[in-house]
Amino acid sequence: MQETKLQQSIAQMATICAKIIFRRANILKQAAIMDIGSNSIRYACGRIDEAGRASMEPKQLRTTRLAEGLEEKGRLAEVPMMRSLWAMEAFALDAHGRGLPIYAYATSAVRDSANREAFCRRAEALGMEVTVLSGEEEARLAQLGATGGAGGILDIGGGSTQILLGDFVHSAPIGCVRARELCMAAHSLNEMKRAVFARCKEVLRFPPQKSEAYTGLGGTILTIAALMMGQKTFDPEKACCMRICHTALDELVEWLYSLGDAGRHAQPLLAGREETILPGALILVFVMAHAGVGELAVSNRDGMEGYLLERLGR
CATH class of the missing domain: 3.30.420.40 (ATPase, nucleotide binding domain)
Known part of the structure; x- marks a missing residue:
């Protein structure tokens, strides 16, 4: 008692x-x-x-x-x-x-x-x-955290990709982890592209209007920006100074594939992303092309800041 x-x-x-x-x-x-x-x-x-x-x-x-x-x-x-x-x-x-x-x-x-x-x-x-x-909530919170609720966002996560522009909000079940699983049977870069692009075409939707007013969010995009800057140690704040263009992204995809599994594991900047960065980059190639984005701005602010604002009041 x-x-x-x-x-x-x-x-x-x-x-x-x-x-x-x-x-x-x-x-x-x-x-x-x-x-x-x-x-x-x-x-x-x-x-x-x-x-x-x-x-x-x-x-x-x-x-x-x-x-x-x-x-x-x-x-x-x-x-x-x-x-x-x-x-x-x-x-x-x-x-x-x-x-x-x-x-x-x-x-x-x-x-x-x-x-x-x-x-x-x-x-x-x-x-x-x-x-x-x-x-939709995930996309809105990412926009709130990154831009204060204005402008478009492209957010590539592990399991989903969010696209938001104006009243258009779309979340699709394709992210770097899921894309990695699609690529496991591929024996060439072209086979990887076919597998990832086919799923992207199946599940992704885009606003009817093309726009450059997008900000890229998420670890995949930040890591891509850091690689393009030549960072040796990951600095997400500095990565935000980078703008990602199609040509540089295509070159990065080729380089990442040429490294092979061992080469990617030897890159300190890719720690924890060795197996997902290339599939994630292929998603970004598809998204930028179909959203009409020539150059993509990058932000380290995302849904975490948005959720903090949501819970503690704006």
């Missing part, structure tokens, strides 16, 4: 402490944000300043390939789930140590899986409530 009362008291105290943390965070406009993606788990602490702008510490990333096998099975596999949950727990401990609430959202891999509820329950057991975004 006494043990039961003690457990109840501890639970009540934990609830009170959590409420205090969330109240303090809302007053100070500070929180931790976690993006549960198809290729990686991303995490950063951020705040909303007096002008209503979101600012974040450098984003931390752990490559967990949550979507691995999803294309074939339609379900999240156990090993990728465990990798992801371990990363999520480590990030959550950091947020709790800072006394910050953690707002977690999941995108394509969880959204499209048959066992999404089971994954979310396991996350909840670690103390995290996960919001599963629709494709």
Whole structure:
């Protein structure tokens, strides 16, 4: 009986402490944000300043390939789930140590899986409530974070690609992890292109009007920009100074293929993306050509800033 009362008291105290943390965070406009993606788990602490702008510490990333096998099975596999949950727990401990609430959202891999509820329950057991975004919500939050809600965006993730321009919003189940699985049986660059372009043609839709007013988002596009700049160590802020054009992108695709698997694994800049950067670049080739983009601006701001604004108020 006494043990039961003690457990109840501890639970009540934990609830009170959590409420205090969330109240303090809302007053100070500070929180931790976690993006549960198809290729990686991303995490950063951020705040909303007096002008209503979101600012974040450098984003931390752990490559967990949550979507691995999803294309074939339609379900999240156990090993990728465990990798992801371990990363999520480590990030959550950091947020709790800072006394910050953690707002977690999941995108394509969880959204499209048959066992999404089971994954979310396991996350909840670690103390995290996960919001599963629709494709349209994902695109809108990316636009909010990157451009303040104006202009078009092209966002290539691990499991999906978002295209937004004006009232046109489209999310398609093709990203660098899924494209990698399409390329596994290919024996040449042309075969890889045929496989990726065929799926892109099948699932992607574009606005009726062509436009240059797009900003490219996501780790694939940032890494492509960094490679084009000749970076030795990945610096996403500097990568934002790059504009991606068709000719340079085609040359990069040829170079990435020529490296082979061993060569890509030897590139420090590609750590965690050795197997997905080339398929992801092929998606970008297709998207830029069909969206009518000659040169693509790049941003390191994305749905994480957008979600921070959404949760703590604009």
